[in-house]
Amino acid sequence: MFKVMKTQSNPSLIGSRVPRSDARAKVCGTEKFIADYSLPGMLHVAVIRSPVPCGELRGSNRQYLETLPGVVATVFAEDIPGENCVPIVWRDMPALATGKAKYAGEPVGLIGAETAEAARRALAMAKLDIHPLQAVTDPEKARDNDALKVYGEDNVFSHLVIRRGNIEKAFAEAAAVVEGTYRTPYQEHAYLEPQGMLAIPEGDGSITVMGSMQCPFYVQSAVATVLGLPLAKVRVIQAATGGAFGGKEDVPSLVATQAALIAWKTGRPARLIYSREEDIISMSKRHPAVIHYRSAADSAGRLLAVEADYILDGGAYATLSPVVLWRSIVHSVGPYRCPNVKVDARAVATNRVPCGAFRGFGSPQILFAVECQMDQLAAKLGVEPAEIRRRNLLAVGDATATGQILKNSVGSLETLEKALAAAGVAPSKEAGEGRRAGRGMSTIFYGMGLGAGGVHLARTGATVQILQDGSAIFSVGTTEMGQGMRTVLGQIVAEELGIAFNCVHMTPTDTSRVPDSGPTVASRSTTMSGNALLRACAPLRETLLHVAAGILEAESANLVLTQGKVETRGTNPPRAVELQKVIDECFRRRECLASEGWYRTEGTTFDRATGQGDAYVAYAWATNIVDIEVDTETGVVEVMRIVAAHDVGRAVNLSGVEGQIEGGTVQGMGYALLEEILCQDGIIQNSEFGLYHIPTAEDAPKIEPIVVEKPFDGGPFGAKGFGEQPLMGIAPAIANAVADAIGIRFSELPITPERVLAALNSKTAI
């Protein structure tokens, strides 16, 4: 075993590049993902899915399936012991379809078999008696009067607005008006680890569920609902999670019900690992959007008015659409001052796969429109793209589109100036034979945490315990999915308690260890769990200082806890006692060295009628500058370089922050240029990695991350949440660069070689 070396110092842990605490296990292949767990007697689950986007369910050949070799049980909607519902924002989605299947890929039945192979074979033999019905497969037609109804009276899950100032007057008086219609596609998360869950009946009437997930408390609620159990009898433990990006926010609840239903029916552990194909056809995606956007500026280049009307395709069930829509409207004007705003945004229902959370959560779509519009306004007014942004960027004291006055931690302008300085002079447009170069930019912001839209969930718990040998364990309710939370929180605990970083250990996130802490989404884990941990550490520090005061015969107010020791302050020479001695003394005196912390965000507001309020406690800010080259023979857009400056408040782990910038930026590049789900008549056509392309190491450009730190007084050590932001502004920056290079503006993503060539040939964008 790896031996823990107790180094007695943590020189400036906060802001360091300390290696990830999970890196050793991950480079050795010993980190356990859910597919790596297997138990004696464990069954394997396969899911029978609707082949059609809309159909009446009339029966199945389940009796026959149950006679097949290795098959132990099947489960259909009628067998569900509790409520047939996977609660997310609303309670409209069943665990297993009954009556009507509403999207192709919707789960209808479950097979539990002795081996994965037997489950697969039975699945191949499964037959549903399903009568296909007409389906709503075009989101732009979902609101037509004659459209079939997937949800409610009008196929609208949610309609949100912003009403601010008087746009008619502003448009009438404007010096420049720009208008466009923007279309953005589905984006598949393409986490490398497919979805998976393991459900274990415990024999005492309770059930344990382990798996790949972001939100154990969501999973707990779904399993309890479907099995008809009290929450107290459902324990959920997160296994190592191989990437998520929002794709393991809500849908793991569905996967967990599938494993849990077979476990409940058979009394045996049941594991379900999705194939890539079923993952792509049935799991959530980024909402496709259609956005009509009009902006107006005065002759000085000041943004006067914005009018936007847009839809997000929510798919067959509401899942997270109402809250995705909310984040999207809060970001609908970008990081700019704008006195007159009218926005109407709707999440519509279609017979397509339910869309949900994906890094940015509704904001990348609208920011694509916002930032393409800014460049066009600049061009109309004859000012540089950087200059129009400089003139409009929000600063302390300004009001956002929702009327929130910004009080502190606004690094917008600093990211702009630093990115511009780092980017230097733009390359010449002539980039050699058959190649044109261009530069594009975007400035964006990100409302950190759940904000007013998710205020009921904006709380987190944590526990910390110092053990006899001077090491410490901590537990939180948020999860590690690759983003680096475990490392950052370990740094915070180590720093607070003066304990060596490698002697601090995070236990797996487990609903039985911490109170319901809400989801791990909205870039909230560093700030929320960090704050809860600071609160948990505070009484421990107090105890340590109190006991040390006894040993040193000093006042505890005059003591400081640093680097493995407690020292007197203000005495010459300082007297000190080793932390281990203090801990020994605490144990001798039977002091309690375990503690809990609880944190909730306060002060966010939102008025649904006007869309006004203090939407988020704080914002992160960013500027991206992208250099590209277009091959005019092939239509390929090659990204040469991306400078990405992000105001993160305070970087707790500098390498971790850079990693978030690089990873998100490349996902944004995929969104801009490569990634496209082909959905024909409601059926996804490219359900494998060979056909859905994400960027490879050769596609990915050189990224120059710039970390700007405008501390946020409500975050641990000044940190703000920002993990989603790196993706959010890349697509418009690339579209702006393409327009710069070849003079053609693309208002639809992705900007594929076919689209570029077609546009070059006709000299207009399509």
Place this chain on the structure above:
Amino acid sequence: MSNLFDLAVTVNRVRYERAVEPHILLSDFLRHDIGLTGTHVGCEHGVCGACTVLFDGQPVRSCLLFAVQTHGHEVTTVEGLGTIDNLHPIQEAFHEAHGLQCGFCTPGILTTLVPFLEQNPNPSEAEIRAAISGNLCRCTGYQHIVDAVKLAAEKMRA
């Protein structure tokens, strides 16, 4: 039931003899029959590279091979590179240089790199990117991976 095949294969310098069904994939054999779960399966289509192992020293996708094809050969998985308290220099570099986030792609990338760095002790950035272009990573944007490979090359030259 198909006929079982008597497979003898050396994995991470240990010889295994198992009766296996001929259609069992190498990835399933490694993960389920002999419990080496460090080899990850991301697509089962030969695209993502997460399942890469060394077959007589050369990187192969274990989801595209049948276990029986390794009969009489040597296979090395990530577990054969180093151990948690005695890392291989490539593992050490990925640990130090933040060459991973979720770590699901990592074993396949590490195994791909072993022969690459042995043959290219001082690779350029473009060569590194080409070498790992068959391994998808959705988390890192590859840059810290590239940095880690440079560091690994340095360590292996030393």
